[in-house]
Amino acid sequence: MTRRRSSVASPAAPSALLGDIRALIEAARKHAASTVNSELTMLYWRIGQRIHTQVLDGRRGAYGKEVLPTLAAQLVKEYGNSFAEQNLRRMVQFAATFPDEQILVSLIRELSWTHFIALIPLKDPLQRDYYAQMASAERWSVRTLRERIDSMLYERTALSKKPGETIAQELATMRDAQRMSPALVxxxxxxxxxxxxxxxxxxxxxxxxxxxxxxxxxxxxxxxxxxxxxxxxxxxxxxxxxxxxxxxxxxxxxxxxxxxxxxxxxxxxxxxxxxxxxxxxxxxxxxxxxxxxxxxxxxxxxxxxxxxxxxxxxxxxxxxxxxALPPRGVLVERLQQATQRAQLQIEQRKTDNE
Missing domain, CATH: 3.40.1350.10 (Trna Endonuclease; Chain: A, domain 1)
Structure with a gap:
């Protein structure tokens, strides 16, 4: 005599337990993705630094122009298009723009490679440092970072009207002590x-x-x-x-x-x-x-x-x-005039105190 298998369905998992496990899985995936992103960004910086210091320095510029395409072709063949010549040049820019490894390590905890791509074109080091620190502290998305840059947020802050030394000091305080001043806000x-x-x-x-x-x-x-x-x-x-x-x-x-x-x-x-x-x-x-x-x-x-x-x-x-948001040219001119007025006031105060 054979026994029939029971057709009774297995009990459903408790919804609270299922929810907890889902949360654990999602958190682990997010952490893993963040870790991979940080490692990749650091890899790109190290590659850029190596090329910058050993190939593209001032004494070997001509040699660098010749070797970079060859290097890129070999890397693409082995590791894919992420290491194409254009991307290698961007990695070199990255290393040259963010030369301090210790500061970079603190930034890549929150910023992705795409964040840095948005920051690299900024020529003013203080402006770039402001956006990097704010994006990291406030966990801006890449889209938000680009919007803030386009709206000239840095130029609209009270901080940007201060002397360069003061700006650098307040940004360092924000980075090291995690403390903002009113001028930053x-x-x-x-x-x-x-x-x-x-x-x-x-x-x-x-x-x-x-x-x-x-x-x-x-x-x-x-x-x-x-x-x-x-x-x-x-x-x-x-x-x-x-x-x-x-x-x-x-x-x-x-x-x-x-x-x-x-x-x-x-x-x-x-x-x-x-x-x-x-x-x-x-x-x-x-x-x-x-x-x-x-x-x-x-x-x-x-x-x-x-x-x-x-x-x-x-x-x-x-x-x-x-x-109403004015044309960018009008806003640029207006903010430049405000910065010039602030600088004149600073110089006048120095003269009065002498």
Whole structure:
């Protein structure tokens, strides 16, 4: 007599167990992919460095031009098109652009080879270092990195208006101590083309549009911002004041007050913002936090007034906002003029202190 096999189905795996195992598998795959990416990027750097130092240096330039195509042909035959002549030249550029291996090792934990391809064309070392450090710290995708470069984010930061030595020092602090300064975060101008404002509008329209497009606004504000309140009530004596927008920045570990203005900056705005900041410092700041900062967003700036008021000493940043992205040439010229003005101010301060 033969026994029939049971037709009872096997019990289904518990959904929680299945979910946990899937998460473990996905995490392991992601880690493996990240490790492979880091190893490949390091390999490309070492190949580029070897060619750069032993073949393409100044004394052997002609020889390098002859040997590189031959070297590429041999490598392609054995290892594939990843080592074609054009790619080898890019690896040489990579090694020449990022000569410090220790800094590179810290970057490749978060940045892929494609990130570095986007960074290599940047000629200004400080500009390139800024984008590399920010992309690593904020875990930007390649697409986000390219968008930030195209929008001239570095040139719009307060940092870019400082002396070269100060910029290098603040970027080194960010890299080594994982700490950002306000100059790394603050921008001018802010580009708010995503708000969809046309023709004329009031401050209330601007505020409502920002609330509606809060996610995009937070991205434009910069790293570490989170929304706290709209029309924050500030009771002083027997009066109620209302701050337009209140944010917290976890990178800076401080509250950031934002006032929205339609029209040019006026000196009276300083007193209003100072009042808000001192109230926030007294009533809202936690013991471990730094003093609150203020941002006054205007459609125009009176630069001599801002300079004479020394707003930076009060923790106040005045910036213009643009509701439409201007042509790149116009934006480049505008930012170049702002940088030149900042440099002249720095030189004037040095002269006054001598």
């Amino acid at each position: 603050m921008r001018d101008p802010y580009i708010l083309d995503f708000l969809g404002l046309r023709d004329t509008w009031q401050e209330g329209d601007l505020e409502a549009a920002i609330i509606r497009e809060m996610e995009s606004f937070l991205l434009e504000l910069g790293a570490g911002f989170s929304f706290v309140a709209r029309q924050k009530r500030i009771p002083i004596d027997d009066e109620d004041f209302h701050l337009d927008l209140l944010f917290y920045n976890r990178k800076l570990r401080r509250l950031v007050a934002v006032e929205l203005k339609v029209g040019e900056f006026k000196a009276a705005f300083k007193g209003q913002m100072e009042l808000y900041l001192r109230w926030l410092d007294k009533h809202e700041r936690e013991p471990e936090e730094a003093s609150p900062l203020g941002i006054i967003l205007c459609t125009g700036k009176k630069r001599e007034q801002i300079e004479l008021l020394e707003l930076d000493k009060s923790g106040i940043h005045v910036a213009e906002y643009l509701t």
